[in-house]
Amino acid sequence: MESKKIKVVELFAGVGGFRLGLEKTKNYDVVWSNQWEPSTKIQHASMVYEANFGPENHSNKDIAQVSISEIPDHDLLVGGFPCQDYSVATTLHNSKGLIGKKGVLWWSIHKILSEKKNKPKYLFLENVDRLLKSPSSQRGRDFSVMLKSLDDLGYAVEWRVINAAEYGMPQRRRRIFFLGYHKSTEIYKKMKQSEKADWLLEKGTIANAFPVTIENIKNANSFKLDGDLVEITENFNKGGKLSPFLNTGLLINGKIYTMKTVPNYDGSKTVLRDVLQNGEVTDDFFIDADDLPKWEYLKGSKKEIRKTASDFEYSYSEGSMIFPDALDNASRTIITGEGGKSASRFKHVVNTKKGLRRLTPVELERLNMFPDNHTKLDGITDTKRAFFMGNALVVGVIEKIGKVLNNQINSKNE
Template sequence: MQKLKVCELFAGVGGFRLGLENTGKYEVVWSNQWEPSTKTQHASLVYEARFGHENHSNTNLEEVPTSEIPDHDILVGGFPCQDYSVATTLKNSKGLIGKKGVLWWSIHRILSEKENKPKYLFFENVDRLLKSPSSQRGRDFAVMLKSLNNLGYAVEWRVINAAEYGMPQRRRRVFFLGYHKSTEIYKTLQETSPTKWVLERGTIASAFSVKKQGVPISFSLEKNLVSLSNSFNLEKGLSPFLNSGICMGNEVHTLKTAAEYYGPPGVISDILEEQLPDSEFNIPEADIPKWEYLKGAKKEIRKTKDGFEYNYSEGSMVFPDALDQPSRTIITGEGGKSPSRFKHVVQTSTGLRRLFPVELERLNMFPDNHTKLEGISNTKRAFFMGNALVVGVVEQMGNGLFQKIDALEEQLQS
């Protein structure tokens, strides 16, 4: 089978591309990365330095005409988590708009306008997506699933914690795959029991083995997208979406699953560099009490700016980080010297220090110094890794998808 052509949106510094290209089975034919809040497009500069500027767009995706995006087999991206509510507009007979600046609707627009729609979709987001917004838990995901169903796609999803599959960072993200109704996977999914697909037969199950926990739930999505957006889960109860599931033809089947993995764990000690005695990452003795306070348990009275007093409490965190465990999730504020509750600190032969940028890259399974570039600060490199995905998850999923397509094509031919 030939390589699948990929269009990569919200490309960041290229985690999706690395994961898919590592398999040798995908080729990126067009990419887009645009950061609205900064003048210098740092992530795009890194992307172009690593992959070249050909077929790379550094323009606001909302302003890119669909005609400029080449045809592709699979559309991928880790899109921003925003408010995905739907509204109607009198001028637009189709009646569907999202809020301006909400990039899900740019994906929707590309899929709507493409005459040759991509056969497959592969998206990533924070797992909070399954239960947002707090006023209508699960509504945002319901709107997405429904809008993809309307465009002819079935969807399967899973929340994956990379550390539960032997990778060195505890990073929980929801991954979802879409299959166009013209594909063999769609037809196979139609003929397979939903629970069997989620646990055994599905693409994600073949890449990341799971076991069942609890009872499957099934429900229908309202046919009208706008009324779905307005009325979904108004009771303000828990989200009906569990950590695994499929949605096809407005029917949702969802199930709680747990990772099934028996290999060695990935741990922090696997990714550590040799210590540099005079490194800027070393923590001065004078700062250690501040770090200990921020990482420690607290029960104290605090004041708001208006002078209102309230009780504040939080539990303690392991300090320094345990070297024989996977790391905590890297967040965008990981960089910089100032003491923080959430930054990683390790004990080495020469004392306590923060993690080097190359070690943060390794926790996301990027190549060493992928983000090292003139004009890119160490703080910015840490920010990139706080925004990135774990490359190993994408690689495994990409392999699983390609093998599924290949196997079904072989069956057709035999």
């Protein structure tokens, strides 16, 4: 029997990393996408998205201004949403609405899930791993607000912090990925009936895509998410030094199960050397001998007295970075400021036969497992292309989870 196509809506689409990963499994059909960058006049990321996937069913306007009726019904909602302050200021008595801070994009997701008559059955979201422990005054509060709001809307959630390099991918990029299952789905029912540790270690979608060692489970912990969203905002883990959320966990029926897991992978590994372009690199990527001392200073360790604008003196110290970057290991995390000629502590530098140089846009695309020149477009600078990759995700992670999720959804019971 042919499996049913899974209709997808992609929010905060960037240059389309989620879509690239899901479309490797031929069973996902993106029926609508949205990309809007509030701080720029020219919508470069949206232009790149349209150049690759076509303008049809793609929206380039502020998601907060998009009416729910414009968003088609879908089975799966995906997106890498910005890490912000998710606190709830107050709830409205006469309305289902939540008043979080204006412009906080989590509430745009929440609005779709709460107002759509036919809710998406599945969610697949991504964020920085800091989400598990922010803000510093109430460790884990933001994540608990998010989980509680999904719980209220009838979803169970499983999450894992995944470092792509620990599963053979070319970049040490650590992100939290989480999947939501509506209570009307078979996966929800299976999760409810299973031993929670078994789900997180072997049976769950993420455990199948990214295996973990079954021994040495650390700090397994469970607790109830008490109170409504306002109470959680005000009181969750007040004064706690550590977040109660570990790198792996699930939420179902208001209860959290969480544990620290260790990756189990012994397959092939792609390292920085494997992504390098050989003859095609132009001279402007090479570091001038005159600039080298500046790079060495920024990459080196320091202990020095610095002054603030108001002449306040303070001592500053930092350790050294590997310079140039090691070619026999996965790369460090790409950041948005990776492009441009100026010397920087955080940009990658590689040593080649022709000398020391920065990474090219194609190499940065390869570190995120994008196709070569995915972001190449007239009017888009190399610096902008680097910025896109600093914001993107590792496509291979999406592909692996997407494949298992498709199998789960289309197993005989679903």
